[in-house]
Amino acid sequence: MTATIHIGPTALQELPELLKNRAFSKVAVLVDENTLAHCYPTLKPYLPEHELIQIQSGEEQKTLQTCEYIWQRMTELNLDRWSVLVNLGGGVIGDMGGFCAAVFKRGIFFVQVPTTLLAQVDASVGGKTGIDFHGLKNHIGVYQEPQAVFINPDFLKTLPQRELKSGYAEIIKHWLISDKDAFIEQRHIGLFTDDWEGLIRHSVSIKSGVVEADPLEGGLRKILNFGHTVGHAVESYLLEKPDRKLLHGEAVAVGMLCEAWISKNHKLLPAEDLDKIETFLVSVYEKVSLSEQDIQDIAQLALQDKKNTRSSINCTLLEGIGKAVYDQPITVQEIVESLRYYTLL
Numbered sequence: 064m065t066a067t068i069h070i071g072p073t074a075l076q077e078l079p080e081l082l083k084n085r086a087f088s089k090v091a092v093l094v095d096e097n098t099l100a101h102c103y104p105t106l107k108p109y110l111p112e113h114e115l116i117q118i119q120s121g122e123e124q125k126t127l128q129t130c131e132y133i134w135q136r137m138t139e140l141n142l143d144r145w146s147v148l149v150n151l152g153g154g155v156i157g158d159m160g161g162f163c164a165a166v167f168k169r170g171i172f173f174v175q176v177p178t179t180l181l182a183q184v185d186a187s188v189g190g191k192t193g194i195d196f197h198g199l200k201n202h203i204g205v206y207q208e209p210q211a212v213f214i215n216p217d218f219l220k221t222l223p224q225r226e227l228k229s230g231y232a233e234i235i236k237h238w239l240i241s242d243k244d245a246f247i248e249q250r251h252i253g254l255f256t257d258d259w260e261g262l263i264r265h266s267v268s269i270k271s272g273v274v275e276a277d278p279l280e281g282g283l284r285k286i287l288n289f290g291h292t293v294g295h296a297v298e299s300y301l302l303e304k305p306d307r308k309l310l311h312g313e314a315v316a317v318g319m320l321c322e323a324w325i326s327k328n329h330k331l332l333p334a335e336d337l338d339k340i341e342t343f344l345v346s347v348y349e350k351v352s353l354s355e356q357d358i359q360d361i362a363q364l365a366l367q368d369k370k371n372t373r374s375s376i377n378c379t380l381l382e383g384i385g386k387a388v389y390d391q392p393i394t395v396q397e398i399v400e401s402l403r404y405y406t407l408l
């Protein structure tokens with residue numbers, strides 16, 4: 064069953080009732096240094112007595128080593144099976160906190176309070192939790208729904224512009240896979256909107272609809288992975304190169320361009336649609352420079368994608384703006400060519 068999602072500047076007002084009704088034995092809040100400084104003061108008035116678990120921010124922290132630290136703190140704090148972990152942060156806190164809670168003592172409760180645009184429109188919804196392993200994205204994880212999700216768009220006021228743009232990539236993805244009108248009409252307003260709540264509600268409704276139809280990604284849910292076959296490979300590759308690291312959404316933007324190009328190559332996406340996607344994404348995201356060696360290495364990483372079966376790379380492609388098709392076999396060589404296309408844009 065999918066979790067209840069509360070959206071709006073007063074969303075957190077619903078939290079005390081949930082905590083009281085479920086009579087959790089202990090409440091712990093997972094934060095990083097940024098969410099402790101910028102978001103915890105807003106959350107605190109809605110919490111009963113609680114403990115804090117603090118980790119360092121960043122994708123590099125989304126590892127088994129950090130999980131060990133979190134489990135150690137949960138143990139020291141004597142969290143039992145009726146405790147709840149409140150994950151206050153972006154997708155890293157949400158994915159890793161959700162995973163730690165889902166397997167601690169075979170599962171305690173958790174609540175998502177997403178504080179980045181990316182986590183509000185995507186990561187907090189749908190129950191995918193997990194961590195990176197040896198640089199491979201979300202390689203270890205479980206599906207586990209939180210007790211509830213509380214999305215307060217006011218948290219975005221302190222979010223750096225680069226992080227906002229990263230989250231915007233997942234909004235664009237939602238438009239590209241299922242809402243042509245939104246892509247055509249809203250793309251130029253996007254980042255300059257004064258209605259974040261409206262954008263968040265729209266994205267959450269697209270994602271929730273897909274997840275409800277196919278929670279465990281047997282089929283349809285794979286459309287939410289558009290841009291991620293190549294995007295995750297690019298993100299994993301550059302994560303190992305400290306001064307070239309990309310944010311998740313920035314890598315997904317590269318991935319969407321490459322996979323849109325592959326869609327056209329497969330005669331699924333009309334040239335004029337590729338043109339529109341290209342013009343728009345290039346206007347929002349800085350080009351990432353990639354050498355021929357980078358391209359060859361990135362393409363190999365796509366062989367680890369979770370949608371693959373046997374040796375087939377199964378990609379989600381576009382049949383047009385607003386319509387995605389999943390399980391489309393592609394080759395390493397096509398990924399190489401798509402990345403070459405990207406470098407020439």
Ligand SMILES: NC(=O)c1ccc[n+]([C@@H]2O[C@H](COP(=O)([O-])OP(=O)(O)OC[C@H]3O[C@@H](n4cnc5c(N)ncnc54)[C@H](O)[C@@H]3O)[C@@H](O)[C@H]2O)c1
Binds near residue numbers: 179191200222223230
């Ligand atoms: N589970 C899913 O369905 C899903 C979906 C999309 C992405 N993800 C994962 O999400 C992760 C990316 O999440 P992200 O983009 O939120 O990055 P993130 O969690 O690293 O947060 C980005 C940065 O913003 C800071 N921050 C958070 N909230 C803030 C605020 N309100 N004000 C100021 N600073 C703030 C954080 O401390 C961090 O430095 C990736 O690991 C990706 O794989 C998961």
Ligand SMILES: O=C(O)C(=O)C[C@@H](O)[C@H](O)[C@H](O)COP(=O)(O)O
Binds near residue numbers: 233280287288369
């Ligand atoms: O929720 C989903 O399903 C998605 O694919 C959403 C993606 O934006 C997200 O990055 C997800 O974590 C990727 O899942 P993965 O199974 O490819 O790790």
Ligand SMILES: [Zn+2]
Binds near residue numbers: 185233291315
């Ligand atoms: Zn994503």
